Amino acid sequence: MRLDKFLKVSRLIKRRTLAKEVAGQGRIIVNGSPAKASTVLTVGDELVIQFAQKVLTLEVTSLKDTTKKGEAENLYKVINEEKVN
Template identity: 40%
Template sequence: MKQDTDGDKVRLDKWLWAARFFKTRTLATEAVEAGRVMLNGERPKPARALKAGDELRIRAAHGEFSVTVLQLAEKRGSAVLAQSLYVESPESIAKRELVREAQAAEPQFENPLVRGRPSKKVRRQLHDFARKQGKE
């Protein structure tokens, strides 16, 4: 891990990937270009130099985060090391927890048995049902 020393700076997309907010650098770059990452209240470019103390607001598939950069890293390490690169604000943690609880409370309409193409038996049942509906 590259530690933040006197003048070290790291590209924003590399840091987002190293901090494990995105699975690939390409996804991190696309998120920055799409405006899902804000740096100190501004919309940055992927190559923008990041330094310790910067404030980031990140909207990823797994939640919205407000973090402060503590250390810089160009290489992806373990999850424990990645979490040591930033500190998340308490408001951000509380907001993500509320969203998680709301999603858990929502009714689930997806039937786990219905995935992909229907089987031959189910297709026959659908055709029979459709024929009966058309006659009556």
């Protein structure tokens, strides 16, 4: 599954276009290297996403094309969450 679609389906980022923009700015790292929106994810990949106020490190645990709001958190496991000042 593409990175931008995963971020939208998992509800980490609300819109796919916004996910593409964040990836284009180099604020997403997959398995230690900067990722593009078209990067293909697999189960077990580690993502580091830099938001405005925090850096989120997570592991992909499942890939689904669609999910309900309550099930979206089951697609990933948060490893670390740091606040950025």
